Amino acid sequence: MTVRNLDALFRPKSVAVIGASQRPGSVGAMVWKRLTEDAFTGPIWAVNPKYDTLDGHKAFGDVGDFPEPPTVAIVCTRPATWPSIIHRLGGHGTRAAIIVGETRGDEDRVHLKHALSAARPHLLRIVGPASLGVITPALHAHLGAPACTVKPGGVAWVSQSNALTNAVLGWAAARGLGFSHAVALGDEADVDAGDVLDYLASDAGTRAILLEVDTIHAARKFMSAARAAARNKPVLALRSGRGDPADGLYTAAFRRAGMVRVDSLDDLLDEIETLGVGRVATSSAATLITSDRGVAALACDAFHAAGDTLAPSSQQNAKAMSDALPRVTPGNPLLLGGDALPEHFGAALKVLADQHESGTAFVVHASTHRAPAEEVARVLIAHQRYAYRGLLACFFGGISLATRDALHQQGIPVHSTPQRLARAFARLVDYRLGRELLMQTPEGLPARVPQAIDAAQAQASAALKAGITELDGDAAAQLLAHYGLVALPAQRATEPAIVEVKIELRDDANFGPVFRFIAPSEDGIAPPLCVYGLPPLNPILARDIVSKSAYARYTDPEPVLAALTSVSQAVCDIREIVGLSLALRVMKDRVAVIEPHIRLSSTRSRFAIVPYPRRYEQTFDWHGQRLTVRPIRPEDEDAHRELIGAMTPDDLRLRFFGAVRGFDHSQLARMTQIDYDREMALIATVPHDDGSTHTLGVVRAVSDPDNETAEFATAVRSDQKGRGLGRLLMQRIIAYARERGTHWLVGEALRENAAMIGLAKACGFTVTSTDDPGVVGFRLALDEPEQ
CATH class of the missing domain: 3.40.50.720 (NAD(P)-binding Rossmann-like Domain)
Incomplete structure (x- = not known):
């Protein structure tokens, strides 16, 4: 459930x-x-x-x-x-x-x-x-025994600890902060963290989710739910036990899901203020505004320690600021001067509104006789509309409860020190960058000839059939060679290596197959690099792993990225691989595999993240062309853009229920980077003469988390209509949903879309009315025998 x-x-x-x-x-x-x-x-x-x-x-x-x-x-x-x-x-x-x-x-x-x-x-x-x-x-609705009454707010709290939940609720109540929901999961005999994340991902009243977990149960469900939630809103996770040997794996899982891991309870509490009150940062940089040079120095130190970046200050910015505030010291930090008045803070925000590179505004203020904290706060409230890239405040010495509440009502978070403010902002930036990592389009997986993949699978199957469960030396090298990995005997590795990275695959009891990457320290003093990765990897994810090594600047990264991706693809394709170890010898412009060892078994745990489902690929002759129907992949983004561009404005209107001019990268990434555990998009492609592919149509089905109902949609290039492609794709998505155990397939179309209504009827759907008189619904029971 x-x-x-x-x-x-x-x-x-x-x-x-x-x-x-x-x-x-x-x-x-x-x-x-x-x-x-x-x-x-x-x-x-x-x-x-x-x-x-x-x-x-x-x-x-x-x-x-x-x-x-x-x-x-x-x-x-x-x-x-x-x-x-x-x-x-x-x-x-x-x-x-x-x-x-x-x-x-x-x-x-x-x-x-x-x-x-x-x-x-x-x-x-x-x-x-x-x-x-x-x-x-x-x-x-206080359903339970919390120690205090909880105010409404925009942040959800989810925890496995009753004591910590009570402490957090009390801390927030004392500061006038509230929650959209607060959940103490207890022993998770039924409802667990993954279930709650799934619900909160689409909860309109929840702007952000704070999660405290010690152990993740049902890793695949958790990862799928966490990735869906993190695409929609910030999800921050706290896990104690940095000394736990499995802690690095949790770090990798959180990052892979697009979540931000926080290091302490203090950090998580600060986010109740930042996320529950303010808006998510839309910039990776900020401008510090203060009146005192000493305060500015403290704030800059805090900002740099948190890893944040001060926005550049242009000559145009300096001139505009000097014109508005003659006694200001322009730049970043922006010094208003020790005799600054409250209205000067408002004037600074107004000038910065036109400077797009200025980023989020940080107002750090120590109360003075000429600019008392309460009066500065009132000016910030009056000028908050100018800070459309976000506004965060810090008042040394504190402010009254009434002033704090007034700032909160206007969406202005208030922190007690520059350090807390800077760290809170840094985590918002981490979320935005992590979400961008999820949405980036990979450069493309290394091209693999299907026959080579089949040959590798046949080798593994034949070995098991012969009672062989360990592949070493030439046998392991032969299997890896099908994926473009060149193995080199250790005694022949004479070319100087920049570094040798050890790669291990193990079958974790909870997360299933996971990689561990180990690289020696650069100076021999620092501890070796040890990071985990959850397959499947692509070049973007591999780059995120490689960038953590000090050796990354010494070598061309592309061969390393290709090798890591190829190892991952081999593990994903060949289900018999349950363990793997090898050394990746990294040279200046190439890599080689040393001493590969592969362990085989007829059974393997499920991946926490479902890899590309190659079994749904089909290639056949269709109207004189070789047509391939297969699941969509992230690298199909350009071809998908071309598909949409080849559709007429009227066809786009009928498909998307309104006028559509096109889609940006983030929208296309959401269409092509799907979670195969709960969503499927099948595309029909034909090859170009230059070896690239041309997408003719797509059908997708998105199931609810219970797999009770899946909603479908389909689109075909306007110049391919009337050739039966829509029906071909619909038959395959129906078969997919039926195989998956989904009970109902549903969809909608504009009432004027006669072609779609006719296709749905031909495929067995019942056409029904909806609450919108201009829209009809489709419904197909998949539990019933096929007609």
């Missing part, structure tokens, strides 16, 4: 507390008090046979006595009661439960197992056990 029925947790309409009590100190009393104190607007019911009423609310003796099924039930009773309670709640129609109690022994764990079994037939979701609760402040 994933997001099924999670809306019941985050948008409850009615709540029941099983085991509600008035006994001081009891869990039932704490849960009941928190729910009633915050005045949840929907019906709330208490279940405890000892009471007729509880604080003016009717109490019931049994979970079957409710006048209607509660959306959510909070279970505060002992483990032995859980199975029967969950069974009756599920049968009554409740769709979610939060178990507050803990499992303390084998007997309790047996009760939990039976409770999960009782929930499954009803699709009832369980948070916990040992969960502090699920909080949605905007609905006054």
Whole structure:
């Protein structure tokens, strides 16, 4: 399960507390008090046979006595009661439960197992056990026992720790900060971090997600959900245990998902201020504005220590600033002078608005007699509209609560020191750069002849059939040679090497196959470089790994990138490879493999990130051409741009439900860089004479996280219409969805799109009306036998 029925947790309409009590100190009393104190607007019911009423609310003796099924039930009773309670709640129609109690022994764990079994037939979701609760402040829904009442805000908090959740909620409350949702996952017997990330990725009220995890369960689901969330909004992750041998793997997983890892709880708390109040940075640089030279020096030191970049200050900028503020010292930092007045800060923001290279505005101010902090704050609020690349403030000595709240209401984060402000900004920049890394188009995988891939797979299969599970020397070299990797006997490696990088593949119990790359330190004093990578790799991802090595500046990177990508492709293509070790000898302009060793097995764990699914490739004759239908790849971006450019304006309007002039890189990247675990786009291509390919059409299906329903869309070049290509692609996406176990395939089209409606009917879809009279819907049951 994933997001099924999670809306019941985050948008409850009615709540029941099983085991509600008035006994001081009891869990039932704490849960009941928190729910009633915050005045949840929907019906709330208490279940405890000892009471007729509880604080003016009717109490019931049994979970079957409710006048209607509660959306959510909070279970505060002992483990032995859980199975029967969950069974009756599920049968009554409740769709979610939060178990507050803990499992303390084998007997309790047996009760939990039976409770999960009782929930499954009803699709009832369980948070916990040992969960502090699920909080949605905007609905006054404190479902659990948090230590304080939580204000509404724009940041979601998700944690595996009850104690840390209570601490963070209390810290935020003391600073007037709030949350869109706060979730204490507990033991994650059912609902886990991946499920919650999946839900929050599309939650309109959540601008950013702060995640605290110790261990990731169900790595593939987590990675898929995290990548989807990070494409939409900042996701920051905190994991303790830097000394844990697996910690480097978590760092690689977070980065691969587009998340930003923070180093401390302080850093994560600062982001509640920055992300919950302000906008995400749209620039990688900033301009410091202050009145005092000493303050400017401290702020510059903090900025440089955080790895940030001061924006350049042009002569045009300096002149405009001098004209507006004759006593200013222009540049970056921008010094307004010790006698600056509050209005000078506003004038500086107004001038910077026209200087596009100035980046985000940092106002760092120590209160003076001529410019008290409260008055400067009021000027910032009045001029905030000019800082459209973002505005962050730091007031030495603090400000009043009323002033702080006023700044918050205008979307201006306030930090207590320049160091905290600079680090908070640096993490926003890290998110933006990480997201760009996800959206970059690879230079292209090394061309592999299908026959060579088939030959490599045949070699691995034949070895296993003969009882051979280890390939060394010539046998390993022969297999790798199919992927363009040249192996060199160690005794013949006479050419001076810049460095030898050790590459290992191991099958991690959680993340599946993972790479570890080890390079010696450059000076022999620093520790060796050791980084992890999750396959599949492409040249962009390989470059991100290589750039961490001090040796990167000594060699042409392209041969190294090609080699790392080729090793990854071999591992992805040949499912029999469960282990690998080799040394990559890096010379000035080429690389060679030394001492390769490959371990084979008939079974291997699943990849945390689904690699390119080559099994869906098909090539056949079609209207006198060799047509290939295959899954889309990131390097298809240029061909996809050409496909859209070859469609008439009217065809584009019918496909995208409005006038479309074209798509930028980020939009095309989203179309071509897909998560094969939950999305598929099949393209039809024909070869050009120059060896490039020409995309004639595309069909895609995006499934919901539960794989209940997938939504399809298709597009064909305008000059290829009427040749049956649309139907050919539709038949293949239907077969794909049916094979994947999806229950329904659905879609929509403008009512005037007669061609699409006719195609849908021909493929077996039922055509239905929608809420929009100009749009029709399509629906196909994939569980029914094919006609």
